[in-house]
Amino acid sequence: xxxxxxxxxxxxxxxxxAIDTYIAGGGYKTAKNAIGKITPxxxxxxxxxxxxxxxxxxxxxxxxxxxxxxxxxxxAYLVCNCDESEPGTFKxxxxxxxxxxxxIEGMILASYAIGAKKAFIYCRGEYYEGMATLQRAVQExxxxxxxxxxxxGSSFSLDIVVHPGAGAYIAGEETAQLNSLEGFRAxxxxxxxxxxxxxxxxxxxxxxxxxxxxxxxxxxxxxAEWFQSIGTPQSSGTKIFQISGHIQNPGCYEFPMGISxxxxxxxxxxxxxxxxxxxxxxxxxxxxxxxxxxxDIAMAFETLEARKSALGTASVIVMDDSADMxxxxxxxxxxxxxESCGKCTPCREGTRWLVQILARIEAGKGTxxxxxxxxxxxxxxxxxxxxxxxxxxxxxxxxTLKEFRAEFEARIRCNPTYEEEPKMKISYPYLSKSV
Amino acid sequence: MITEExxxxxxxxxxxxxVKRSALIPALHIVQQEVGYxxxxxxxEVAELFGIPANEVNAIVTxxxxxxxxxxxxxxxxxxxNVSCMLRGSDEMLKKLCYKLQVEPGxxxxxxxxxxxxxxxxxxxxxxxxxxxxxxxxGPVHEKDLDEILAKGKMGPGHASPMxxxxxxxxAGGNHG
Numbered sequence: 074x075x076x077x078x079x080x081x082x083x084x085x086x087x088x089x090x091a092i093d094t095y096i097a098g099g100g101y102k103t104a105k106n107a108i109g110k111i112t113p114x115x116x117x118x119x120x121x122x123x124x125x126x127x128x129x130x131x132x133x134x135x136x137x138x139x140x141x142x143x144x145x146x147x148x149a150y151l152v153c154n155c156d157e158s159e160p161g162t163f164k165x166x167x168x169x170x171x172x173x174x175x176x177i178e179g180m181i182l183a184s185y186a187i188g189a190k191k192a193f194i195y196c197r198g199e200y201y202e203g204m205a206t207l208q209r210a211v212q213e214x215x216x217x218x219x220x221x222x223x224x225x226g227s228s229f230s231l232d233i234v235v236h237p238g239a240g241a242y243i244a245g246e247e248t249a250q251l252n253s254l255e256g257f258r259a260x261x262x263x264x265x266x267x268x269x270x271x272x273x274x275x276x277x278x279x280x281x282x283x284x285x286x287x288x289x290x291x292x293x294x295x296x297a298e299w300f301q302s303i304g305t306p307q308s309s310g311t312k313i314f315q316i317s318g319h320i321q322n323p324g325c326y327e328f329p330m331g332i333s334x335x336x337x338x339x340x341x342x343x344x345x346x347x348x349x350x351x352x353x354x355x356x357x358x359x360x361x362x363x364x365x366x367x368x369d370i371a372m373a374f375e376t377l378e379a380r381k382s383a384l385g386t387a388s389v390i391v392m393d394d395s396a397d398m399x400x401x402x403x404x405x406x407x408x409x410x411x412e413s414c415g416k417c418t419p420c421r422e423g424t425r426w427l428v429q430i431l432a433r434i435e436a437g438k439g440t441x442x443x444x445x446x447x448x449x450x451x452x453x454x455x456x457x458x459x460x461x462x463x464x465x466x467x468x469x470x471x472x473t474l475k476e477f478r479a480e481f482e483a484r485i486r487c488n489p490t491y492e493e494e495p496k497m498k499i500s501y502p503y504l505s506k507s508v
Numbered sequence: 509m510i511t512e513e514x515x516x517x518x519x520x521x522x523x524x525x526x527v528k529r530s531a532l533i534p535a536l537h538i539v540q541q542e543v544g545y546x547x548x549x550x551x552x553e554v555a556e557l558f559g560i561p562a563n564e565v566n567a568i569v570t571x572x573x574x575x576x577x578x579x580x581x582x583x584x585x586x587x588x589x590n591v592s593c594m595l596r597g598s599d600e601m602l603k604k605l606c607y608k609l610q611v612e613p614g615x616x617x618x619x620x621x622x623x624x625x626x627x628x629x630x631x632x633x634x635x636x637x638x639x640x641x642x643x644x645x646x647g648p649v650h651e652k653d654l655d656e657i658l659a660k661g662k663m664g665p666g667h668a669s670p671m672x673x674x675x676x677x678x679x680a681g682g683n684h685g
Contacts, residue, residue: 198537
């Protein structure tokens with residue numbers, strides 16, 4: 074199956090980051106034809122009709138999100154979420170490093186649609202080249218009059234600020250990102266109020282992922298019907314799939330939504346020779362694990378949801394038969410422990426406990442009782458944590474343990490006293506669960 | 509001590525935002541690039557520029573992974589240890605680097621050239637196993653490349669900042685890039 078490159082159409086074009094090259098390839102044409110020529114409502118309607126769903130992980134319908142901005146808001150902000158930190162995800166890096174003006178054009182259209190005069194790109198601090206490319210692109214766009222006062226002779230004005238993060242996975246959660254952008258620790262806020270009502274500086278704010286905003290350009294240019302005609306009914310358009318881990322040619326591949334996992338792996342050259350497919354996390358590390366039986370699953374929001382996994386950022390982390398699932402689980406949990414912001418107890422303590430348990434299992438010192446503990450802690454974390462980070466931490470571990478329990482048990486049996494229960498029993502009366 | 513020039517850049521940076529405190533993280537990046545790290549007295553100076561208590565600046569410095577409140581080497585190596593890189597041999601690579609530099613992860617070499625850190629996913633899984641030396645991405649890294657990477661890293665200016673190419677920094681004409 075051949076790739077269908079829409080968003081990645083120009084990434085191999087030499088000097089694509091220069092505004093002149095971008096314009097020569099038809100760039101800024103869509104914004105020029107739209108700003109001041111059609112109404113903001115028409116753009117919102119078009120994007121809603123296209124069925125575009127957010128590409129940052131949650132998959133919320135973009136046009137619907139935009140429509141939550143209260144009418145006649147005097148001030149509104151657009152924040153582009155480029156804090157790409159989900160393990161296995163590297164599509165936004167490619168887009169901003171290779172085709173930054175596509176994002177800027179998408180932001181012009183989105184800002185016009187929601188009535189924002191000021192927009193921010195929150196770029197993760199480790200993306201040095203991406204930050205530099207974006208900063209240069211924004212300066213160029215300002216010099217050429219694509220940004221600033223009265224864009225394309227209309228009454229619409231827009232300023233974009235490229236803002237660096239400083240290394241925090243949680244800053245990718247939208248309300249935590251707003252706190253970070255305001256100069257505070259990146260800790261999530263209670264919802265509601267949702268950012269569209271009260272976001273940055275308490276003003277209506279829309280937070281969209283890089284890939285989402287890049288899609289907007291093509292939707293406004295080619296129409297909602299065109300976009301709907303690609304992919305599946307509930308997941309329209311193309312998607313940049315990122316394939317990493319035990320795979321022949323790791324990288325970004327753009328396909329219509331709904332491509333089978335098997336075709337996707339084939340497109341990336343398949344499993345290295347002499348090895349066989351064992352499992353994969355289909356949507357970044359915070360999604361439930363898929364096994365060999367799932368190879369024919371369609372990679373779309375609704376199908377993966379039905380399988381109790383998630384499309385997430387469509388970052389497929391592939392593992393062949395040489396992968397040690399206990400080690401993978403341990404490594405992932407260390408990540409979540411490190412990235413837990415510490416605001417709520419279930420996540421802060423839960424991830425820490427899980428790391429300790431997984432460490433001792435990996436070291437051959439676990440007990441069978443530890444496996445019960447893992448399930449219970451994950452259960453409590455998912456139910457009681459403040460934001461989705463802990464839920465995302467529990468998903469991969471619970472599902473990996475379920476699918477590969479034998480591997481965990483085999484490791485535990487290295488311990489001569491593996492059947493022993495801990496001496497002290499912990500009870501949780503308030504959850505009417507006892508351990 | 510923060511130079512007068514940097515202070516002026518920070519004051520200009522604050523004007524980019526509707527509320528000046530938003531410039532705090534970018535400002536800390538710029539200051540860290542100049543000073544090398546963010547000791548308490550520097551944090552106090554930054555706090556003064558923002559008119560906020562020093563402990564609030566400290567809360568930021570201690571929360572974010574890219575800010576250092578203790579001295580680090582001239583060059584910073586971040587080795588990705590997350591799953592995609594781990595599956596492709598990052599553990600072994602980290603061990604080799606530790607041996608070559610004679611440090612544990614998180615430590616700085618005796619000559620003060622390199623700090624070696626094990627980092628979480630750096631968003632370049634297509635280049636696994638990968639590492640960052642200051643602002644340079646290297647990958648896929650093979651054992652035989654390590655000496656060359658270290659030599660290349662040594663030649664760089666060190667102390668990278670994501671603010672290196674902002675219009676403000678370039679118009680300030682300082683040695684920030």
